[in-house]
Amino acid sequence: MxxxxxxxxxxxxxxxxxxxxxxxxxxxxxxxxxxxxxxxxxxxxxxxxxxxxxxxxxxxxxxxxxxxxxxxxxxxxxxxxxxxxxxxxxxxxxxxxxxxxxxxxxxxxxxxxxxxxxxxxxxxxxLSTPAAPADPAPAAEQSSSTQGSSPGRFQFGRVIVNFQTFQVSVGERVHSLTTLELELLKYFIEHQGEVLSRTRILNHVWDEHAEVTTRTIDNFVLRLRKLIEPDPSKPVHILSVRGTGYRFLPFPSSQDVTDEEFAE
Missing domain, CATH: 3.40.50.2300 (Response regulator)
Structure with missing residues (x-):
């Protein structure tokens, strides 16, 4: 190497x-x-x-x-x-x-x-691919070719995360991710639906000796939102949990997005 x-x-x-x-x-x-x-x-x-x-x-x-x-x-x-x-x-x-x-x-x-x-x-x-999300939408509205995961990639909606090329595709737009950006997105995907505190994210995604703060996580989240959210100013996938951290929803419902707990 x-x-x-x-x-x-x-x-x-x-x-x-x-x-x-x-x-x-x-x-x-x-x-x-x-x-x-x-x-x-x-x-x-x-x-x-x-x-x-x-x-x-x-x-x-x-x-x-x-x-x-x-x-x-x-x-x-x-x-x-x-x-x-x-x-x-x-x-x-x-x-x-x-x-x-x-x-x-x-x-x-x-x-x-x-x-x-x-x-x-x-x-x-x-070499890793997170488990496919539990999609709450009716089966008739989804197809195995457009949702979930396959070797080396994970898909939700129009977003495709390719873990082999370190890229995120949204429609025809393709963006490259750094190792930690992809690691953070992978961690969100693996713990979809869970409320994740900033401290927990910091302990699991960053090296234990890394000279970073919880503010660093917020900056990384902002960058991910710019890539995967339809409207980064009104996120529907990576939601803020007031006073705690974040929650990732691959298939958000209207209730999830409008719930006051997750308001920005």
Whole structure:
């Protein structure tokens, strides 16, 4: 497996390269933003199992690199490694498609653990398909070809979630998801109909050492709503539960949507 390390501080870059190689990974090092994008464009992006990305880079910042990678539909997991500690920096990194965020200085064991976890998640999620939803609609109104799940995908209404390609299709529109975006949507699908607290979601979807808050979950939910909801300002699938968290309904009824408990 190959890891791309994007880091302009030579000592850190070489230290990461050495330790990753000791774990059996092949490592490519880029020392600025332009070099990082070139490394990805010159090879099949899927050949990289993970990208470790610094934010303060010469040329193009890590933010710009991350934005361009996601715009080009490169969905390789990205672990942001930065000396920036403000919550605004972390939120922006997540909004641009980062999967995890670590601050410098860092513990070697922790970063190795996170690398293994992200790579494992990205690979295993492709092989899993949540159980088909219990559709409350009359059988005459549904067909097995348009609802439920099949190997590697899950469908509800006009939405098709493809766990092998990390994509969500809504009608003719196709959107790529990051590892954590897909992991969060998968968790909602697996627990459809349940009221899920933000703390529960955080504990099950994010790494136990991830430097995120419950506000991070809200930002991820907003992005998912923009993709799967007919009207993101009036969600019918990912409903807010006041003071608690969220509830996912693949086939919502009018009562579910208008219930005051789930009002925005």
């Amino acid at each position: 190959r890891i791309l390390v994007v880091e302009d501080e030579e000592a850190i870059a070489e230290g990461l390269k050495f330790n990753f190689e000791q774990e059996g990974y092949e490592v490519v090092v880029a020392t600025d933003g332009h070099e990082a994008l070139a490394a990805v464009s010159q090879t099949d992006a899927e050949e990289f199992a993970l990208i470790v990305l610094d934010l303060m880079l010469p040329g193009l910042s890590g933010y710009e690199v991350l934005r361009e990678l996601r715009q080009k539909q490169v969905m390789t997991p990205v672990l942001v490694l930065s000396a920036r500690t403000l919550s605004e920096d972390k939120i922006l990194a997540f909004d641009l498609g980062g999967d995890q965020y670590m601050t410098k200085p860092f513990a070697l064991r922790e970063i190795l653990s996170r690398v293994k976890s992200l790579i494992h998640r990205h690979q295993s999620i492709r």
